[in-house]
Amino acid sequence: MELMVLIALLNGxxxxxxxxxxxxxxxxxxxxxxxCCNHIVGFVLLSAWIICLENGANQLQGQPPVYLYLGGVIGxxxxxxxxxxxxxxxxxxxxxxxxxxxxxxxVVLDIISSANGIHWASLVGVCLMLAGVxxxxxxxxxxxxVKHANCSL
Amino acid sequence: xxxSNKLTLLMSFVxxxxxxxxxxxxxxxxxxxxxxxxxxxxxxxxxxxxxxxLLMLFLLRKMLMGKEAKSALNADANxxxxxxxxxxxxxxxxxxxxxAAVTVNSELxxxxxxxxxxxxxxxxxxxxxxxxYFGVVKxxxxxxxxxxxxxxxxxxxxxxxxx
Numbered sequence: 001m002e003l004m005v006l007i008a009l010l011n012g013x014x015x016x017x018x019x020x021x022x023x024x025x026x027x028x029x030x031x032x033x034x035x036c037c038n039h040i041v042g043f044v045l046l047s048a049w050i051i052c053l054e055n056g057a058n059q060l061q062g063q064p065p066v067y068l069y070l071g072g073v074i075g076x077x078x079x080x081x082x083x084x085x086x087x088x089x090x091x092x093x094x095x096x097x098x099x100x101x102x103x104x105x106x107v108v109l110d111i112i113s114s115a116n117g118i119h120w121a122s123l124v125g126v127c128l129m130l131a132g133v134x135x136x137x138x139x140x141x142x143x144x145x146v147k148h149a150n151c152s153l
Numbered sequence: 154x155x156x157s158n159k160l161t162l163l164m165s166f167v168x169x170x171x172x173x174x175x176x177x178x179x180x181x182x183x184x185x186x187x188x189x190x191x192x193x194x195x196x197x198x199x200x201x202x203x204x205x206x207l208l209m210l211f212l213l214r215k216m217l218m219g220k221e222a223k224s225a226l227n228a229d230a231n232x233x234x235x236x237x238x239x240x241x242x243x244x245x246x247x248x249x250x251x252x253a254a255v256t257v258n259s260e261l262x263x264x265x266x267x268x269x270x271x272x273x274x275x276x277x278x279x280x281x282x283x284x285x286y287f288g289v290v291k292x293x294x295x296x297x298x299x300x301x302x303x304x305x306x307x308x309x310x311x312x313x314x315x316x
Contacts, residue, residue: 009269009273011253025242036206039199042199049196060193075178078174078175098169099305
């Protein structure tokens, strides 16, 4: 159990690391290039992993509907937007805002897809997060600015 | 100051939008994973993502070339050297998929994994910001930001655990 907790925490750290790398690349070149490198490197690594550990679990069972493959397209756009915003917001602020967008969308998707409404605790959570975002943007002084915030998208 | 304030607001909005995309992507990918495995779904998503960006780069190449040439003129000398590790964003990204598959199938389940990953993300984000690692602009975390962080984290936990 403790090991699993440690792995999950470490995993979150890896996410932050990945986004910071992409942000650095976007700052030096372009957010699209960052997304491109991220996906190609990830694809090569995961290909190697799947080939090395071929045990039948990764076989396709049945034909998934085509729209499910759009996840890849959306993921590519996510990395573009995220690496664009990260250099001028700082890692912590950017992470917080991404978490908010993610959780709020999750709740909206739940409301759309489930017939019996949502739990009250979710609504409290949504309000808390929205308040947090407003609070974050009410700071008098903005974060120290990156000299060449890459606005060329 | 006014300009940078506007930029911060715009970027905050962009970051929020990227969070929306992230949620949609996770939803689609987890459905795709039901047809095989999370590893396979992520592999597929990375491949399709790579093709998408290559296509976008190809379509937008004229615009990018113009912009790049312009920004190269007024770029700082210290910014023009690209560190080698900046290309490796895909490495921790791919490792995340594999490790997440391990923890989701343990006693932690999905909720515990999500919650701990959020905490891990925020801890390392704060460290990067405070120490200025990996090309991040070094800055102090303000007290108000800590309060906002606690509010957002609490809200996220409520959403995760009310499922």
